Amino acid sequence: xxxxxxxxxxxxxxxxxxxxxxxxxxxxxxxxxxxxxxxxxxxxxxxxxxxxxxxxxxxxxxxxxxxxxxxxxxxxxxxxxxxxxxxxxxxxxxxxxxxxxxxxxxxxxxxxxxxxxxxxxxxxxxxxxxxxxxxxxxxxxxxxxxxxxxxxxxxxxxxxxxxxx
Numbered sequence: 296x297x298x299x300x301x302x303x304x305x306x307x308x309x310x311x312x313x314x315x316x317x318x319x320x321x322x323x324x325x326x327x328x329x330x331x332x333x334x335x336x337x338x339x340x341x342x343x344x345x346x347x348x349x350x351x352x353x354x355x356x357x358x359x360x361x362x363x364x365x366x367x368x369x370x371x372x373x374x375x376x377x378x379x380x381x382x383x384x385x386x387x388x389x390x391x392x393x394x395x396x397x398x399x400x401x402x403x404x405x406x407x408x409x410x411x412x413x414x415x416x417x418x419x420x421x422x423x424x425x426x427x428x429x430x431x432x433x434x435x436x437x438x439x440x441x442x443x444x445x446x447x448x449x450x451x452x453x454x455x456x457x458x459x460x
Contacts, residue, residue, distance in 0.1 A: 335410040336389045340417075340458035342405070344381040344397045347444070347451045351376025362455055365442055374451065387417075387458075399452050400424065401445065413437035415458050421445065 345359060345366070353375045355363045366377055383395035387407040394404045401423045408416040414436050421429040421443060428445050435441055441456045 335407065335412075335415065335460055338387045338407050338410070338415055338458050338460055340385040340387060340405060340456060342383055342385065342395070342403055342457075343379065343455040344399055344401065345453040345455065346378045346380045346399070347371065347374035347453055348376045348378075349373055349449050362440065362442075365440060365455075366453075371444070371453070377453075380452070397452075401428075401452060401454070403454065405456075408432060410434075410460075413460060415460065417456075417458070419443075419456070421454060 343359075343362075345362070347366075351374075353367075355366055355377055356379065358379045359366065359377055365371070366374070380399055381397040383397070383403070385393045385395065385405045387393060387405065389407050389409065392404050392406045394402060396402050401421060404420040404422075406418045408418055410416045414434060416432065416434055418432045419429065420427055423445075429443055433441065435456065435458055437459050438457070443454045443456070444451045445454070
């Protein structure tokens with residue numbers, strides 16, 4: 296009886312071992328296809344421009360309440376007045392540059408480099424009068440806000456980037 300049982304186990308184990316590479320390859324193929332489908336090819340971003348000045352009472356206007364915590368952070372402590380001076384929506388497709396010009400004279404170029412689910416890989420070029428002031432690649436999670444300040448004398452224009460997939 297032991298020899299029949301051993302032969303049965305051996306043949307079962309052999310069948311499993313023979314099928315295992317096929318299962319692993321099929322699993323890897325379906326994982327690769329799933330990963331490719333998860334890669335982002337489109338995103339929507341909004342960039343707001345805020346003029347920050349050292350004169351004022353520190354009040355954050357209602358239209359900037361979504362940025363209140365960031366604008367009251369120590370990095371921006373020198374500024375006491377904030378004024379919303381523009382907003383542009385960017386509809387992004389993979390590797391295509393979208394450009395908008397703000398009333399401040401600044402131009403923002405933004406492109407989607409890739410990403411997955413709720414984490415975007417982006418590239419921006421922030422310029423004024425044809426001179427690039429900030430040119431960088433960065434990661435941004437959905438609904439996260441990234442601020443890029445550009446100084447103008449004692450004041451600054453702060454660009455707030457927000458995106459969603």
